Amino acid sequence: MRNWPLSELSVTTPRLQLRHPSLDDVDELADRAAEGIHDPGYMPFLFPWSDTTPExxxxxxxxxxxxxxxxxxxxxxxxxxxxxxxxxxxxxQSINAKNFPVTREVETGSWVAQRFHGQGIGTEMRRAVLHLAFAGLGAHYAVTTAFEDNHASLGVTKKLGYKEDGIALHARGDKPVVVRRFRMAREDWTESPGFAIHNLDRCLPLFGLSS
Known part of the structure; x- marks a missing residue:
């Protein structure tokens, strides 16, 4: 899309491509979500959007x-x-920010269809979005959160070297649950070989950045 530079943005890794989705990609993402993301009876998301019918x-x-x-x-x-x-x-794999030109802080989140769990995909896609944040956008910090019983997400976070950044309480259904927050500073980030960002320059003004 000529008038939407983000449509050409992507990050590649040794095994993955992370790309701004096309309309066909959105349809396929919807199919993956319909297939299932997590075990029934467990909710990994702060907003329980997945607790409904496949449709x-x-x-x-x-x-x-x-x-x-x-x-x-x-x-x-x-x-x-x-x-x-x-x-x-x-x-x-999501990345978001508020007032990024000032704060230089991003937050990340993700989901992987359940049938693809256990293949190391979650770790590699998080490395990819950190590469976009630090090497591409010049972020100073990246933060992420997870419920204290979301062991898969916590495992990825610990593996990549984030530091503890506090806790909060969240109502999950009718029970309180601890949300753990983590932060990575740019100086603690380690660049991974074989990771590359594509077509970012034309997107930079959308972030309030110059090339």
Whole structure:
């Protein structure tokens, strides 16, 4: 799309491509969500969007993507990158920020369709979005959160070297649960070999940045 530079943005790794989704990609993402993301009875997300029927999960993915596109601004933005493994979309890696030119802080989140769990995809896609944040956008900090019983997400976070950044209480259904927050400073980030960012320069003004 000539008038939407983000449509050409992507990050590649030894195994994955993370790309701004096309309309066909959005459809495939919706299919992955409909197939299932986590075990029934467990909710890894602060907003329980996945606790519904497969059809509703699929529609919510489509609607969320369109909201992210439509609300993008220098002051507040979210990018939901489709994660492609062996030619198939397997999940989403998001990155968002508020007042980024001032704060230089981003937050990340993700999901991977359940049938692709346990293959190291979550770790590699997080490395990829950190590469985009630090090497591409010049972020100073990256933060992430997870419930204290979300062992998969916590495992990725610890593996990549984040530091503890406090806790909060969240109502998950009718029970309180601890949310753990983590922070990585640019000086603590280690660049991974074989990671590359594509077509970022034309996107930089959308973030309030110059090339």
């Amino acid at each position: 509703e999960r699929a529609r919510s993915v489509v609607q969320y993507q369109f909201r992210a596109w439509g609300s993008f601004s220098v002051d507040s933005w979210t990018i939901e990158l489709a994660v492609v493994h062996e030619g198939r979309i397997v999940g989403v």
